[in-house]
Amino acid sequence: MSSVLYIVGGVLVLHAAYSSMEFHLLAKSMHQECTFTTVPSDIIHETVYGLVLIILGAIRSVRNEVAYTVEGSESSEGALKGININVAVKQDHEYLRPIEMKRAVAVSERIGLNDYAEFESRVDFVDLVEKRKEFNQWSEAQ
Amino acid sequence: MSSVSALKNKLVLVARSGTYVNFAPSQVQKYHHETERFLMNSSDELDAVELFDVYEMQFHLALITSHDVEAKAILDRLVDQFGSSENSQRIRLLQSKYLEVMGEPEQALKVLGNDPDELRLSRRLTTNSRKSGNAEEYIANLNFYLDLQPSDLITWAELGDEYAKVGHYDKAVFSLQEILLQEPFAYPVFYKVGLYNYYRFLQEEQALKTERKDKLWELVEILQxxxxxxxxSVEICDVYIKSxxxxYLISSHKFNDKLRKLNSVKEVAKFLEQNDKLKTLSEKKIRELDQEAWAQIKQ
Structure with a gap:
């Protein structure tokens, strides 16, 4: 949605700029007879509308989106039984994250992943042979 | 936002945090399938950096789930994309991991090389001593590495956990505090420091033979x-239920009853009074968070 606003706003501003250039060329060629000194109001309106659309697009682009939790959940109903379902988490604020850290990190916790997860995961130190063994044991038990 | 976009964000987030290596086997399998499907159908949604982060995750998941052909195919694709592996620590690390899992540990070590300036490869090199099952040797290697790279926080975290595994909780706490010097808002690390202090308290309480005031006071200090x-930790993130x-465990521990004998000491009386308040507060908070978690699952 924000990209549509950016495109339409951009086209309007560019069109207004081109119209303004045409107007000035015309004004120059008729320099003696020319009685108007300012840009016509329709060009000014077009510029304002274009800029408003670009600003709306920028505001919309920082909108908080729905995020999926890391863990998800398992369906227990009908044909979908046992199938994993992604669980969506809604943000408390429509735009941007809260300034207070306590509230900002609450969303990460609901998703199930915080900014310090790498201290826990430590991919460079992982014992893949052990993990693989563990997985195979689980797989055989299924 | 479309579900594809939400799924993309989730996979990229998980891939970058590296948290997939700590998943339970059922979750590893789930993520392996999900990522495979996503890469097959929607990889256009990812930019180049995101794509290779997700490929790296899928490489690890394929190795854990014994999909060796798939892991090799991803590795080959990465080598094709980025050319000679000599220039990239990241690719050499993946090659070394692949060889290690395929049962070629000597080749895996050879790929890592011996250059101390290659941080990630040097980290991996320290894990070689872990195979013998000798925790002390592994700890010594980590300490040696940290002498060369003292600001490597990931390695301090690894060292902290290794010390905790062998019961040296005081040293584990010291290692984790090194992280907090550089990351003063890392609330999961604060939680761990608290946890290891609590384990240290349990260890020393078990070994306690007398009920002398000075000995009890030492335990109070650890518990405090x-x-x-x-x-x-909960000051930074008040929904962190583990903390x-x-x-709650500290404020309702039976050791508090033992301490009531020392109630005449001002500091002990204050400690007990605070514990009583915290017990009610933590109980209430745990109930609240539990209800919220259930409500989220039901949604």
Missing amino acids: DARNNYLR WIGI
């Missing part, structure tokens, strides 16, 4: 440290 770290549980 544990409680303060848990409290710092609330830690606070």
Whole structure:
């Protein structure tokens, strides 16, 4: 949605700029007879509308989106039984994250992943042979 | 936002945090399938950096789930994309991991090389001593590496956990505090410092043979440290349920009853009074968070 606003706003501003250039060329060629000194109001309106659309697009682009939790959940109903379902988490604020850290990190916790997860995961130190063994044991038990 | 976009964000987030290596086997399988499907159908949604982060995750998941052909195909694709592996620590690390899992440890070591300036490869090199099952040797290697790279926080975290595994909780706490010097808002690390202090308290309480005041006071100090770290953790993130549980355990521990004998000491009386308040507060908070978690699942 924000990209549509950016495109339409951009086209309007560019069109207004081109119209303004045409107007000035015309004004120059008729320099003696020319009685108007300012840009016509329709060009000014077009510029304002274009800029408003670009600003709306920028505001919309920082909108908080729905995020999926890391863990998800398992369906227990009908044909979908046992199938994993992604669980969506809604943000408390429509735009941007809260300034207070306590509230900002609450969303990460609901998703199930915080900014310090790498201290826990430590991919460079992982014992893949052990993990693989563990997985195979689980797989055989299924 | 479309579900594809939400799924993309989730996979990229998980891939970058590296948290997939700590998943339970069922979750590993789930993520392996999900990522495979996503890469097959929607990889256009990812930019180049995101794509290779997700490929790296899928490489690890394929190795864990014994999809060796798939892991090799991803590795080959990465080598094709980025050319000679000599220039990239990241690719050499993946090659070394692949060889290690395929049962060629000597080749895996050879790929890592011996250059101390190659941080990630040097980290991996320290894990070689872990195979013998000798924790002390592994700890010595980590310490040696940290002498060369003292600001490597990931390695301090690894060292902290290794010390905790062998019961040296005081040294584990010291290692984790090194992280907090550089990351003063890392609330999961505060939680861990609290947890290891609590384990240290349990260890020393078990070994306690007398009920002398000075010995009891030493234990109070350890418990106080544990409680303060848990409290710092919930001060930064008040929905971090693990820390609330830690606070509840400390405030309702039977050791508090033993301490009532020392109630005449001002500091002990204050400690007990704070514990009584925290017990009610933590109980309430745990119930609240539990209800919220259920409500989220039901949605």
